[in-house]
Amino acid sequence: MLHLEQLSLNIPDTTKPRVVVIGGGFGAVNLTKYLPDDQFQVVMLSKQHYYGFWPLLYQVATAGLEPESIAEPIRKLFDDRNDFHFRFVRVTAINPAAKTVTTLIGDVQYDYLVIATGTKSNYFGNEQIKHNSFGLKNLTDAVNLRSQLLQSFEQANLTKDPDQRQSLLNIVIAGAGPTGVELAGSLAEMRRHVLPRDYPGLDFRQMNIYLVDGLDRVLPPLSPESSKNTHQYLEELGVIIKLNKLVSSYDGETVLFKDGEQIRTQTLVWAAGVAGATVEGLPAESLERGRYLVNHFNQVLGFEDIFAIGDIALMKSEKWPKGHPQVAQPALQQGRLLGKNLTRERRNQAWEAFEYFDKGSLAIVGRARAVADLPGNRSLKGFIAWVAWLFVHIYYLIGFRSKLIVMTNWLYRLFTYQRGTRIIIQPYVQPGDKVGEEFVRQQTVD
Known part of the structure; x- marks a missing residue:
């Protein structure tokens, strides 16, 4: 070494x-x-030795895309340059x-x-939440969250304890910004179209997806109109929205809110701030x-x-x-x-001052459910906003390989409602979860 x-x-x-x-x-x-x-x-x-397209991390976390489809090695991006030096x-x-x-x-x-x-x-100084929750800031976070979700479904399919099963099927997402909204929508569509086929013995009507935020509306960065449309789309998909709610603590088993409400869950996703x-x-x-x-x-x-x-x-x-x-x-x-x-x-030329050109904001909730705020105070919703979201994200992906893989995956899902390969490559165990550690050890022992 x-x-x-x-x-x-x-x-x-x-x-x-x-x-x-x-x-x-x-x-x-x-x-x-x-x-x-x-x-x-x-x-x-x-x-990190790769360049990633972070707006699609939530699709990696929900088995919609494989990690390598939204990332490229940084060295590969500049392999035609003679005096570029990358150090990991x-x-x-x-x-x-x-x-x-x-x-x-x-x-x-x-x-x-x-x-x-x-x-x-940003965990706002709460070390317990930082220690026990799942972030979604890079590929490692996305792969860990995917493993956690798939393992939760596997264990829910095995447990005889109804309370434990419910805890495994409860997912809490803290933060109703673009990351939280898109993750909640993706999980809701997964619950509706994918998981019942994978686990016919589980009743996914018991699976609860909670989206919570301390503010009074979802998607605060977007217009009130887009926020209202997004709220409606999420409710149509069965997401439970809790606004004006602040998470107080999470010990790996129970989310405690400032107002005293509790939700038992094995999975808290932290998207509440940066x-x-x-x-x-x-x-x-x-x-x-x-x-x-x-x-x-x-x-x-x-x-x-x-x-x-x-x-x-x-x-x-x-x-x-x-x-x-x-x-x-x-x-x-x-x-x-x-x-x-x-x-x-x-070249001894004058510098140009920066002036931001706001091209607008997009957020997707599910199939044919999306919102867009465009320059000139124009807003789009529904199918046309969804198509715009697809094209914009394909355009900004780096490399033809990534564009082709992502577009092929999306077309496949469009016609089949299926997701990518839902396999647990690296089992994930939350720190201090002795039951999870023992379960993984028994599964991986030679």
């Missing part, structure tokens, strides 16, 4: 300006595309005085630093509400050579006093413009 002291970043020297990018998501990848290979050396540092490492600190970035295996010098670290789940994935080293005045304050060129407050883009950046304007929404489009647009601006600097 290799030890940390035996490892090195091994970045080649260069006479070109070195752009160090922390993160490998929408903003980081789009930035790199717009940095000419003959003018810059790009060093990308990320704790975690960044621990930034030293702006020395112009270095510190990782677990060493430091790297930068001429320009771009922070594109995105967000992480926080910026900040890096140590920059002064506190550069941060506000967990995001880096940036000007209209995405320069972090107080620095000319450090930039932040995407979800981690807080760019205030008259139209966006609280910053841009933490979705894909601001990250893509900021990455593209920053790449162009750094190139302009090399």
